[in-house]
Amino acid sequence: MKEYMKRLGIKNEVKMAVIVQRQVNPKLSGVIFTRSPSEPDRALVEFVEGSPEKLVGGRESGKRILLPRDPTKVKDPLMRELIETGLEVEELFRKPQDIEWAYDGTLWLLQSRDVTVFASKPEKTEVPGGWYRLRGIPASPRRVKGKAHFVLDDQPPEEAERVFPRGGVLVTYVLHAEYYGLFMKASGIVTKVESVLSHPAIIARELGIPCVTGVDVEAIREGDEIIVDGDEGAVYIKNPRKRFRKLDLWEASWREDELTKELGEEYLKALGELDSKKLERTILRAFELVRKLYPLNKEKAFNVYHFINTLMEEETPRILAERFSVAEVFARADRGERPRDETEKRLFEIYDVLKRFINYTDERVRNIPALLFGLGKTV
Known part of the structure; x- marks a missing residue:
């Protein structure tokens, strides 16, 4: 809020x-853009199961649907509603709207604001040789180089x-509103x-700057143009590093071998x-293996590295979600609430471990991104 006030003088x-x-306990929640920022002739809906907090906070990627703006052409009853x-709200404010909503059997509108920017129909621009394309999701239009x-x-x-150069391209996993001053210095934003x-x-x-989400940011190095x-x-x-091309890291893939098989069995047993x-010991063992193998056996x-990250970021939430409402539990942990029982206490502890290692805030693995990708050397 202070940054908004500062910006407005x-x-x-x-x-x-x-x-x-009143608190709503939704089955589904999300956002509808009555005109998609990237495709203004259609509406965009993005949603998750349960609370919208995990979507806004970047803890979960939502399902995305592009819909015609004519309700008679939409078959799903909720999407049609x-x-x-959304079109009624758009007519009320006389501008396309970005509306947060929740559904618990009744559709609730939580807040609405003007859609601030639209893409013009871009001309197909030829990208010169020596560039490699990383796919993502268009989140804010325009194009920038930096x-x-x-x-x-x-x-x-x-x-x-303080250290971020004005006009640089911000590359991150996800950041929150307290970084508003940083966003104002960036010419574009890329997120994982x-x-x-x-x-x-x-x-x-x-701010009217381009943003692409869902990008394999590990393929980008600090200072890359x-x-x-x-x-x-x-x-x-x-000019991506040769070792990226050699190992085909654009796909962030991994192959099962004796090492990953043994680590996987340990990890899944601990998770069960x-x-x-x-779980912490297994993750540490994996990163110690990465240090031991690099650079003598980079492959x-x-x-x-990709195996343990896949386990932490993709498989763990999926496996736990089969038994628990993990998104809600993790959101409560983030808010600093007390666990309600012994099982929830264990889930809180697992979440703490995962956050430390996924974000590399644990001192024992803090140098891994710098070791493999050259990240964090000048930031």
Whole structure:
């Protein structure tokens, strides 16, 4: 809020209204753009199961559907009601709307704001030789070329803003509203989390700068010259490292071998037992193997690296979701709430372990991105 006030030139202390509303416990929730920022002739719906907090906070990527703006052409009853209601709100405000909604049997509109920017129909631009295309999702239109600078969410906002060069391209997993001053210095934004409702995507549209989400950011190095194409939903990287091409890391793939098989068995056993200590030991063992193998056997090192990250980021949420409402549990952990029972306490502990290793905030693995990708050396 302070950053918004600063941007608007408001220096005096202001009073804010407090809205008291009933808590909704939705089956589905998300956002509808009555005109998609990248395809204005259609509406865009993005949604998740349960609370919208995990979508906005970047903890989960939503399902995305492009729909015709004519409700009679939409078959799904909920999607048809969303389009009908969205168009009514658009008519009320006389501008296309970005509407957050929740559904618990009844469709609730949580808030609405003007869609701040649209893509013009872009001309197909030829990309010169020596560039490699990374696919993503268009979250804010326009196109920009600049140097990539990484910021991770464990870096204090003030420090990140201080060292980030004005006009640089911000590359990140996902960042939140407290980094608003940093966003204002960027000429474009690239994120790993694939959500048009994440904070970087929303703020990029407010600022009128291009943003592409859902990008394999591990393929980009600190200081690389890149093109962010927010119209097409692509990032072009110049002169990628030879070892990327050799190992085909664009796909971030891994192959099963004796190492990954043994690590996988240990990891899944610990996860099944909800034993955070065993899980932590297995993850540490995997990263120690990465250090031991690199650079003498780069292929095996990257294989283990991608394997353990796939387990943490993709397989763990999927497996736990079969037994628990993990998105809600993790959201409660993020809010600093107390666990309700012993099982939830174990899930909180597992979440803490995963966050530390996925974000590389644990001192024991902090140098892994620098070792493999050259990340964090100048940020």
